[in-house]
Amino acid sequence: MNPETKRRLRLLFSLFRPRLAALAAGFAALLAVDAMQLFIPRVIRDAVDGIAAGSADEQSLFRQGLVIAALGCGVFVCRYGWRRLILGASRQVERDLRARIFDAVLGLDAPFFHKNPPGSIVALASNDLNAVQMACGMGLVALVDAVVMTLACIGFMLAMHPFLTLIAVAPLPFLALATALLSARLHHRFAAAQKRFAELSEFCRQSFAAIRLVKAAGIEARQTRAFGRIGRSYIRDNLRLATVQGALFPFSGLMGNLCLLLVLLAGGRLVIEGAVSVGELVAFISYLFMLTWPMMAFGWVAGLFQRGMTSLSRIMKVLDSRPVMAEPSEPLPLPAMDKGVRIELSGLNLDSGPGRRLLEGIELSAGPGLLGIAGPTGAGKSLIAAVVARILPVADGCLFINGVDANRISPAAWRGLVAFVPQHSLLFADTVRANIALGRPDAGLAEIEAAARAAAIHDEIMAMPAGYETVIGERGVSLSGGQKQRLALARAILSDKPVLVMDDPLSAVDAATEQEIIANLRKIFRNRTCIVASHRFSLFEEADRVVVIERGRVTDRGSHRELAARNPWYAMVAARQAMDLKP
Amino acid sequence: MRGNFGYFEDDRPGSFSAGAIWKRILVRVRPWWKSVLLAVVLSQVVVGAGLAIPWLVKEALDRYITAAGLAPAERISGILRIAVLFCATAATGFAANFFQVVVLERCGQEIMHRLRQDLFARIISLGLPFFDRQPVGRLVTRLTNDIQNMHEMFTSVIVTLFNDILRMAAIVVILAAMNPVLAGILLLALPPLFGLTALFGRTARRLFRDIRATVAALNSFVQECASGMSVIQIFGAEDRVRSRFDELNRDNLVRNLRQIAVFAMFMPVIELFATASTAVVIWRGGSRVLEGMMSIGALAAFLHYIRLFFQPVREMSQKYSIVQSAVASAERIFLLLETTQQEPQGGGRVPRSPAGAVEFREVSFAYDGGPEVLRGFSLKIAPGETVAIVGPTGSGKTTVINLLEGFYRPGRGAILVDGVAVDELDPAWLRRFIGLVSQETLILPASLRENITLGRDIGEAALARVVEQARLGPLLSRMEKGLDTAVGIGGRVLSAGEEQLIALARALAGDPGILILDEATASIDSATESLIEEAIATTLAGRTAIVIAHRLSTVRRADRIVVMEAGRIAESGSHEDLAAAGGRYAAMLEGERLRD
Ligand SMILES: Nc1ncnc2c1ncn2[C@@H]1O[C@H](COP(=O)(O)OP(=O)(O)O)[C@@H](O)[C@H]1O
Numbered sequence A: 001m002n003p004e005t006k007r008r009l010r011l012l013f014s015l016f017r018p019r020l021a022a023l024a025a026g027f028a029a030l031l032a033v034d035a036m037q038l039f040i041p042r043v044i045r046d047a048v049d050g051i052a053a054g055s056a057d058e059q060s061l062f063r064q065g066l067v068i069a070a071l072g073c074g075v076f077v078c079r080y081g082w083r084r085l086i087l088g089a090s091r092q093v094e095r096d097l098r099a100r101i102f103d104a105v106l107g108l109d110a111p112f113f114h115k116n117p118p119g120s121i122v123a124l125a126s127n128d129l130n131a132v133q134m135a136c137g138m139g140l141v142a143l144v145d146a147v148v149m150t151l152a153c154i155g156f157m158l159a160m161h162p163f164l165t166l167i168a169v170a171p172l173p174f175l176a177l178a179t180a181l182l183s184a185r186l187h188h189r190f191a192a193a194q195k196r197f198a199e200l201s202e203f204c205r206q207s208f209a210a211i212r213l214v215k216a217a218g219i220e221a222r223q224t225r226a227f228g229r230i231g232r233s234y235i236r237d238n239l240r241l242a243t244v245q246g247a248l249f250p251f252s253g254l255m256g257n258l259c260l261l262l263v264l265l266a267g268g269r270l271v272i273e274g275a276v277s278v279g280e281l282v283a284f285i286s287y288l289f290m291l292t293w294p295m296m297a298f299g300w301v302a303g304l305f306q307r308g309m310t311s312l313s314r315i316m317k318v319l320d321s322r323p324v325m326a327e328p329s330e331p332l333p334l335p336a337m338d339k340g341v342r343i344e345l346s347g348l349n350l351d352s353g354p355g356r357r358l359l360e361g362i363e364l365s366a367g368p369g370l371l372g373i374a375g376p377t378g379a380g381k382s383l384i385a386a387v388v389a390r391i392l393p394v395a396d397g398c399l400f401i402n403g404v405d406a407n408r409i410s411p412a413a414w415r416g417l418v419a420f421v422p423q424h425s426l427l428f429a430d431t432v433r434a435n436i437a438l439g440r441p442d443a444g445l446a447e448i449e450a451a452a453r454a455a456a457i458h459d460e461i462m463a464m465p466a467g468y469e470t471v472i473g474e475r476g477v478s479l480s481g482g483q484k485q486r487l488a489l490a491r492a493i494l495s496d497k498p499v500l501v502m503d504d505p506l507s508a509v510d511a512a513t514e515q516e517i518i519a520n521l522r523k524i525f526r527n528r529t530c531i532v533a534s535h536r537f538s539l540f541e542e543a544d545r546v547v548v549i550e551r552g553r554v555t556d557r558g559s560h561r562e563l564a565a566r567n568p569w570y571a572m573v574a575a576r577q578a579m580d581l582k583p
Numbered sequence B: 001m002r003g004n005f006g007y008f009e010d011d012r013p014g015s016f017s018a019g020a021i022w023k024r025i026l027v028r029v030r031p032w033w034k035s036v037l038l039a040v041v042l043s044q045v046v047v048g049a050g051l052a053i054p055w056l057v058k059e060a061l062d063r064y065i066t067a068a069g070l071a072p073a074e075r076i077s078g079i080l081r082i083a084v085l086f087c088a089t090a091a092t093g094f095a096a097n098f099f100q101v102v103v104l105e106r107c108g109q110e111i112m113h114r115l116r117q118d119l120f121a122r123i124i125s126l127g128l129p130f131f132d133r134q135p136v137g138r139l140v141t142r143l144t145n146d147i148q149n150m151h152e153m154f155t156s157v158i159v160t161l162f163n164d165i166l167r168m169a170a171i172v173v174i175l176a177a178m179n180p181v182l183a184g185i186l187l188l189a190l191p192p193l194f195g196l197t198a199l200f201g202r203t204a205r206r207l208f209r210d211i212r213a214t215v216a217a218l219n220s221f222v223q224e225c226a227s228g229m230s231v232i233q234i235f236g237a238e239d240r241v242r243s244r245f246d247e248l249n250r251d252n253l254v255r256n257l258r259q260i261a262v263f264a265m266f267m268p269v270i271e272l273f274a275t276a277s278t279a280v281v282i283w284r285g286g287s288r289v290l291e292g293m294m295s296i297g298a299l300a301a302f303l304h305y306i307r308l309f310f311q312p313v314r315e316m317s318q319k320y321s322i323v324q325s326a327v328a329s330a331e332r333i334f335l336l337l338e339t340t341q342q343e344p345q346g347g348g349r350v351p352r353s354p355a356g357a358v359e360f361r362e363v364s365f366a367y368d369g370g371p372e373v374l375r376g377f378s379l380k381i382a383p384g385e386t387v388a389i390v391g392p393t394g395s396g397k398t399t400v401i402n403l404l405e406g407f408y409r410p411g412r413g414a415i416l417v418d419g420v421a422v423d424e425l426d427p428a429w430l431r432r433f434i435g436l437v438s439q440e441t442l443i444l445p446a447s448l449r450e451n452i453t454l455g456r457d458i459g460e461a462a463l464a465r466v467v468e469q470a471r472l473g474p475l476l477s478r479m480e481k482g483l484d485t486a487v488g489i490g491g492r493v494l495s496a497g498e499e500q501l502i503a504l505a506r507a508l509a510g511d512p513g514i515l516i517l518d519e520a521t522a523s524i525d526s527a528t529e530s531l532i533e534e535a536i537a538t539t540l541a542g543r544t545a546i547v548i549a550h551r552l553s554t555v556r557r558a559d560r561i562v563v564m565e566a567g568r569i570a571e572s573g574s575h576e577d578l579a580a581a582g583g584r585y586a587a588m589l590e591g592e593r594l595r596d
């Protein structure tokens, strides 16, 4: 068994372990059903024989009828039992595995999400999980049933005639070999189909998430065509899968027939030679007929298991993913912060792929107080903000908090220190209140309102249909751009962390509101460390220091006034923004 | 997170009867009836081969193996002859089975593909009010998991179902011909059987409908979390998200367990029917034989046929849960497919000589169930005029654009483009005519080139021009494959400002009659912005433009500035006039000046 399979089985076992008792009871019930079902025909035969022999009477028939009915009830109860126990367990396994996927996803960071878009994660937690659940439920039942039936039949056959049995089972190794080969094919083709399915999900997701663009640009037909192309590939993948699947299942039936044929030939010869009686051969063959169904079931089960295993390994890829910003092996405690927080970047380089340098040799230190980051579009301001918020991983010795290397501190502890206002306001389909209180679920309404006031959004919230309890649509679709931004700001203010990182937080806010917010923030700047990237220089007038980033490098630093006087680019932007002032 | 992530349990209130759903399914299967028929025929071959093999064995036994009269060599060669037939039959059965699977998969996939395409086309044609209420994850679930669910039924059930019904009917007919009385008795078992099935069917459908709702809720939730993970992590909300997820996950489990409990009852009950009738036949039938009212042969035959009769019934009941689950999915799909709330189709009119005149006449508007956002908004824009709209956030600026684009219908009043009401215009034409750079930039996962052209036929020269106008040069110089670099999810990540530049290039590339910039340069530095302004000045000349912005430096050059407040126009005029008038605009200027 290769290590990959071993790991998958270990995972499955750990999922099944809490339910072993239920499963054992379920399988006991399943076996009881098998046994009772073998017994009922006997009672019937006895009854018919009795009638034929004339030894039966009304009473004995009633008794036999009663026995059959009782067995029927027993079958009913046991069947009900195994269905609930085994299928129920498979659903619980599904639930647990889904929870593990979600847990794993919760612990992963930006590089993972860049490679695995939301649609494919959803596909994993629904479609792939479904394949695993099928294998764990009906697949397992069919397997156990088939194994038991096969063993029982082979046992009877062995007792009857070992030589014929040997001949009968001779093709089985070939069956095993062929099944293994076909399964390997199935694995690749099913993996391809599942991947395509994830692609399909992600395409739908993107099209609907970008519906405003789709509508405004009138590209509905184009999207539908592109979707159709993926759908066509999905058909092709599934047909390739079906050719394996279509062979696998009937193939085991074919092998069963081969067994039968061999017995017929060898047994026929033995009968003709007088070594075996006709009665024996007939009985032997009737057992072989009983074997036909379980043999075919093996093919079906093999397909189901292979699909389950393939999906499981897709799931395990996520379970095995580790965040790039992993927990340090020996996390250091957070440094003392009674004198404020100082964030330092030293010699920070950031690459995305070989030879693609995004940030180069960034040196800067922030806090306590406000540090402004200015720079042209695409210079790398957001990257610096993301690095400080620990969304993007950095190498050792680049990022420090009060002199301690960030990579030596647990990411969770770091995040406990930093509040962040992202450039794209990320809101959730939830109430306004819950969105603001994301970082402080315990916050009372008074605190939430205070934060909303500081972000100059309180009045607008009160004007919404249900005030703070208004549910905003997914990604905040029912809000204006500036409202979204200020909710994100209120969220960060409420979370009350010593470090506040804001990435272009007021770009969609009008000047008057901006002034109001800046006045409110002024109180916050005073005893905190703030890093603000912005295109609006009005914020920088409050800053202790401003750095100018150009093409991934720090090209200048100083106070707002100094830069306005010295740096040509800065002066030009400042002048243009000042132009607003002169009528 | 404790909000109602399932939103409403249903896509919309209402449901179909089972008959209505089946009718719709059959309509979709009909074009493929030849393939389905072929699959059925092939499956008959499989069944035939399955029956022929025991018969061949019996023949071999009867004719040769036990035929003591024949010479051993003859007996052996007889067996070999039968062995050849046996091989041929088995091989035929195998081949038929293989092709049945492939044929069925093919037509199943094709039918589902059609359905998926139709559903996608329908959803994407629906208006924005629909999308405001629908979580994306649910729509995706309908298009993926629900379709998959139907496909599952199609490949694993349809043909077997057909065969089983055929088999049952055949047995009843044979039985009726052989022994009408026995057949009559057996048929008595049918009404309770059907009644039971119908009863379970109704319960099952309700259960599966619930399951489809939780599946969609789970998917929406997972998707939303995956999309916003960085914020969840920074704000340390993992535990809360996790417990909300656990709730949804548990709901889903509970509903699945409920469904299992119901089917754990249903299938054994069917079985119990069979056993109980056997018991009754042994007791009552046996007594009648003893009384001499019935032959023992008839009794044996009857027992045999009970077994035969219940075999397909049992198999159908096994598949019943797949069928019910698929029907629940089909119901969701067809409800969505027949959602009537469409985009305003408009009269399909196109102005004879579009010049770009825009007029809002006393427009009032409220979003679904919300307060009035626009109140008696009136604005007339002459062709070629550049109008700037300023005003506090939430005052309704984007809403004005939404209405002009025909995304929503105004509650009162009218919106005219070149004298034609937006309602009557062909929306495709209108949206081509308007070039919109919306506030929320959206990048498709495709090459930069595709993101700009959006599949429109734009010459290289025009492309080079818009790239120049939107100042994409610095960005392109950093992209090793230039315009062919893949961007968006899975490709290169862009900065917010770069995304806005691309959105601008995209709008300019359409050579629009009306250009709308909705805070289109909010994430772009002022230096780049002024370069863009210069570059598009020639393009703007003679074109209608609406510019929404907060930075007054962006709007001051407009022919007219409109100040909006709470859904109304508070004042309008040129920069100089307004600044001198001492109204709200002047106050805004003053506000900016105060910072100094
Ligand atoms: N996560 C990322 N991975 C790779 N490249 C990125 C990533 N984020 C941004 N970039 C690239 O880095 C450059 C700087 O981006 P950014 O910091 O967002 O600019 P800005 O200064 O406008 O905020 C951009 O050209 C962008 O393409």
Ligand SMILES: Nc1ncnc2c1ncn2[C@@H]1O[C@H](COP(=O)(O)OP(=O)(O)O)[C@@H](O)[C@H]1O
Binding pocket: A477, A478, A479, A480, A481, A482, A483, B132, B367, B368, B370, B373, B392, B393, B394, B395, B396, B397, B398, B399, B400
């Ligand atoms: N899709 C929507 N559903 C419900 N309300 C909305 C929707 N879009 C915007 N609103 C509300 O309408 C008002 C005006 O929004 P908008 O026009 O976007 O303002 P802005 O002037 O900032 O562009 C805001 O209060 C906002 O909450």
Ligand SMILES: [Mg+2]
Binding pocket: A381, A382, A383, A423, A503, A504, B495, B496, B497
């Ligand atoms: Mg940025």
Ligand SMILES: [Mg+2]
Binding pocket: A480, A481, A482, B397, B398, B399, B439
């Ligand atoms: Mg807006």
